Amino acid sequence: MFAPRNKAAVMAAYLAMLAAAGGAFWLVVRQGEGLVAPPPEGAPFAAGSAATHGADPLVHFLLALAVIIAVARALGALFARIGQPPVIGEVVAGILLGPSVLGHLAPGVAAFLLPAAITPHLGLVSQVGIVLFLFLVGVELDTSMLRDKSGPATAVAHASVVAPFALGSTFALYAYPRLSSSDVPFHVFALFLGVSLSVTAFPVLARILRDQRLDHTPLGVTALTCAAIDDVTAWCLLAFVVGIARADVGGAVRTVAGTAVFLVAMVLLAGPVVRRWVARYGPARPPGQAALATALVALLASALATEVIGIHALFGAFILGALVPHGSEVAAYLHRKLDDMVVVLLLPAFFALSGLRTEIGLLGGASDWLLVAFVVLLATAGKLGGTALAARLSGFGWRDATALGALLNTRGLMQLIVLNVGLELRAISPKLFAVLVVMALVTTLMTAPLLRALTSTASRVAPGARASRPT
Amino acid sequence: MFAPRNKAAVMAAYLAMLAAAGGAFWLVVRQGEGLVAPPPEGAPFAAGSAATHGADPLVHFLLALAVIIAVARALGALFARIGQPPVIGEVVAGILLGPSVLGHLAPGVAAFLLPAAITPHLGLVSQVGIVLFLFLVGVELDTSMLRDKSGPATAVAHASVVAPFALGSTFALYAYPRLSSSDVPFHVFALFLGVSLSVTAFPVLARILRDQRLDHTPLGVTALTCAAIDDVTAWCLLAFVVGIARADVGGAVRTVAGTAVFLVAMVLLAGPVVRRWVARYGPARPPGQAALATALVALLASALATEVIGIHALFGAFILGALVPHGSEVAAYLHRKLDDMVVVLLLPAFFALSGLRTEIGLLGGASDWLLVAFVVLLATAGKLGGTALAARLSGFGWRDATALGALLNTRGLMQLIVLNVGLELRAISPKLFAVLVVMALVTTLMTAPLLRALTSTASRVAPGARASRPT
Numbered sequence: 001m002f003a004p005r006n007k008a009a010v011m012a013a014y015l016a017m018l019a020a021a022g023g024a025f026w027l028v029v030r031q032g033e034g035l036v037a038p039p040p041e042g043a044p045f046a047a048g049s050a051a052t053h054g055a056d057p058l059v060h061f062l063l064a065l066a067v068i069i070a071v072a073r074a075l076g077a078l079f080a081r082i083g084q085p086p087v088i089g090e091v092v093a094g095i096l097l098g099p100s101v102l103g104h105l106a107p108g109v110a111a112f113l114l115p116a117a118i119t120p121h122l123g124l125v126s127q128v129g130i131v132l133f134l135f136l137v138g139v140e141l142d143t144s145m146l147r148d149k150s151g152p153a154t155a156v157a158h159a160s161v162v163a164p165f166a167l168g169s170t171f172a173l174y175a176y177p178r179l180s181s182s183d184v185p186f187h188v189f190a191l192f193l194g195v196s197l198s199v200t201a202f203p204v205l206a207r208i209l210r211d212q213r214l215d216h217t218p219l220g221v222t223a224l225t226c227a228a229i230d231d232v233t234a235w236c237l238l239a240f241v242v243g244i245a246r247a248d249v250g251g252a253v254r255t256v257a258g259t260a261v262f263l264v265a266m267v268l269l270a271g272p273v274v275r276r277w278v279a280r281y282g283p284a285r286p287p288g289q290a291a292l293a294t295a296l297v298a299l300l301a302s303a304l305a306t307e308v309i310g311i312h313a314l315f316g317a318f319i320l321g322a323l324v325p326h327g328s329e330v331a332a333y334l335h336r337k338l339d340d341m342v343v344v345l346l347l348p349a350f351f352a353l354s355g356l357r358t359e360i361g362l363l364g365g366a367s368d369w370l371l372v373a374f375v376v377l378l379a380t381a382g383k384l385g386g387t388a389l390a391a392r393l394s395g396f397g398w399r400d401a402t403a404l405g406a407l408l409n410t411r412g413l414m415q416l417i418v419l420n421v422g423l424e425l426r427a428i429s430p431k432l433f434a435v436l437v438v439m440a441l442v443t444t445l446m447t448a449p450l451l452r453a454l455t456s457t458a459s460r461v462a463p464g465a466r467a468s469r470p471t
Numbered sequence: 472m473f474a475p476r477n478k479a480a481v482m483a484a485y486l487a488m489l490a491a492a493g494g495a496f497w498l499v500v501r502q503g504e505g506l507v508a509p510p511p512e513g514a515p516f517a518a519g520s521a522a523t524h525g526a527d528p529l530v531h532f533l534l535a536l537a538v539i540i541a542v543a544r545a546l547g548a549l550f551a552r553i554g555q556p557p558v559i560g561e562v563v564a565g566i567l568l569g570p571s572v573l574g575h576l577a578p579g580v581a582a583f584l585l586p587a588a589i590t591p592h593l594g595l596v597s598q599v600g601i602v603l604f605l606f607l608v609g610v611e612l613d614t615s616m617l618r619d620k621s622g623p624a625t626a627v628a629h630a631s632v633v634a635p636f637a638l639g640s641t642f643a644l645y646a647y648p649r650l651s652s653s654d655v656p657f658h659v660f661a662l663f664l665g666v667s668l669s670v671t672a673f674p675v676l677a678r679i680l681r682d683q684r685l686d687h688t689p690l691g692v693t694a695l696t697c698a699a700i701d702d703v704t705a706w707c708l709l710a711f712v713v714g715i716a717r718a719d720v721g722g723a724v725r726t727v728a729g730t731a732v733f734l735v736a737m738v739l740l741a742g743p744v745v746r747r748w749v750a751r752y753g754p755a756r757p758p759g760q761a762a763l764a765t766a767l768v769a770l771l772a773s774a775l776a777t778e779v780i781g782i783h784a785l786f787g788a789f790i791l792g793a794l795v796p797h798g799s800e801v802a803a804y805l806h807r808k809l810d811d812m813v814v815v816l817l818l819p820a821f822f823a824l825s826g827l828r829t830e831i832g833l834l835g836g837a838s839d840w841l842l843v844a845f846v847v848l849l850a851t852a853g854k855l856g857g858t859a860l861a862a863r864l865s866g867f868g869w870r871d872a873t874a875l876g877a878l879l880n881t882r883g884l885m886q887l888i889v890l891n892v893g894l895e896l897r898a899i900s901p902k903l904f905a906v907l908v909v910m911a912l913v914t915t916l917m918t919a920p921l922l923r924a925l926t927s928t929a930s931r932v933a934p935g936a937r938a939s940r941p942t
Contacts, residue, residue: 037651066771162492180508300537
């Protein structure tokens, strides 16, 4: 079928062809230069690279993403080295790139790296990132933990929400006349402060437990169960707050009714469909691009539904994720395909956006920093204290009860999500936002050292050696 | 460590706690309702869900992505069923959602599904998608194919670029007074038409060969080698065209010099660094999130460099990808992590954007469709004819030479990328864009049936049975 010819002849023909083509193109251009084209319509032809590039959002978007990822990874690695969860470094990276540090020290550099023109794009990308992230949190949520109500976990978990919520909403009596705005109703503000003190960062908690090899101890399993219940409770509360904050009187009823219908429809109708669909895949028939496309369309539709109802898109994503059976082939596939991209590319964009919104400069005098210290104390008293007390009453020893409280006091990323929702709704002022971001960082930073101090190495088990759950 | 207490006592304490918390919150709200907050600053508090949602870009972005993915997958599956590469279905999906079909039949629906306000976001996401996609094309490119110049592949490949390029630029003599604009210089227009007739879609070609089990035959291997050389040649030509199209006289020199410096720096400086970095990973030390972050930052920096130089971001991405050793652990990891997301989520967004820009309605009378037919003929004569002739002269039989020509005539996705670059530069008019999109679709549609007609099943080998390359 293939018979090589004389190589020299082929080469000669080839060179002749190139020469002929070059000559022909030269003739065409000489010929064509006399031609006149129709007059231009609309925007002018894009000549002059400088003019074009000044307005090119792609350049700034690529630059911003590169800087954000690089700084986030560098600081994440730094914090991991000093025994802290890397996520703190990534949040700090966002604050460093924002107006608090870079914008303060070198406004020109900050405006070049993260100009205001790309903020809407960054906002949309990070919102999609949070939607994907909460979908994955839902996928990894072991819902059987929630169903098993025989243990003390439910009581402890609810105490760990109720105590900080009560303290936070009481604090609203002090904060409302000072840190709110007269067009925000008091009940919305109080609910919001309550929720933002009662959040626990399930993913950060899981990582701290894994890092310290506590994830299969009774303490670790109880902490994870409590955090899962906490998460669901806090998200429900937040959805409720967002619903009534966004709506007028008629709208509030519509939002609550819509949410109820949505939840029932998801559990009763979508649940069986999801489980049947997931069961189609297995080791013999691994999920592929078609499965990913189906999952993404369902995820987008579910997120869209909750956003239209009036609660946030992330609830729809989280609930759909929770319907995917934990440990299934599809759950593993989705995690494998999405997790690294979300963690490496999209979450840092969210942290950067949070950082851009955080103005530490708003915390001016000693009185403001006293306020920060007070909020940290309040949050810790509510979460750590409430949890420890409830755990002690349920039969844990003081040391483990306190360790459990320290664990659930981790607010990390989840708190930032709640705060951004609150800021977008204008339920909290930029100054209160800054106070609560610092509180989230401090309570998350406290967790690992406190935990190391409270747990002896004897109470840890090697990875793989599963302890039975404390029921 | 954990001693269960009386269950009833725990439950009673728990209920008391809930009741106390509820009562406390009620008291707080009653107390707080008399408080007055400071006057609002800036935008009003976001009450009234209808008002908020009308302006919410997230809703429209989620909706648009869901619709785009669903329609693209559905049409892709449809085209796969009739023996065509799915990518054609995805491109057609984009055209269906654009002004040509949906915008024409139901303008209200089109404006709701893909409103003009989200086009900038969609544009940015699809540009990032194309950058990632061309990075992956580079990663999968076996550069050893390009180095092996002993075979006839180089001569055939260059003929398959030169012939359509010559025909396309000659055609510019006819098209410039009719389909261009007087502020586009003739030489830019002629170069652009030449390039857009000489593109080959390497990824589509690879998929067609795999589908028809031809990828390990001498024909398939020659086709892939030619397409790889074609791609590199066409991208270099396009970079050159973009460089001189964007620049004034001084700018053109700067762009050409910048491109040369960039290429030398990438091959001589970045190449060894990339190879050393890739060699750090292996089966014993698989790449993870840190490797993904490093790769993404390098990719963004490289794309940024070419965009700033004045050629398109996608060249930087492609060249960096080509530096990653084909078949390495890192190449496999990057493909695994990025490919599905890019193919399922980001490329459909690009197709939709191309569809939004394609106005088939601009092709009005019979004379316009005659023009389309003529351009298809010209493109096929140049690519299929030129390739077949060169392959015959190099020693292939007529049947295989024609099959090779038919394969390289596949323009698919790559042609759309070139056309979008041309439209953004305003080097081609919307009408010529529509003509060339139809040409790209028709030449891609022709490939699979032509190939089936030309190759007997005898010349195919079972997957896994590798034929030696025709050298």
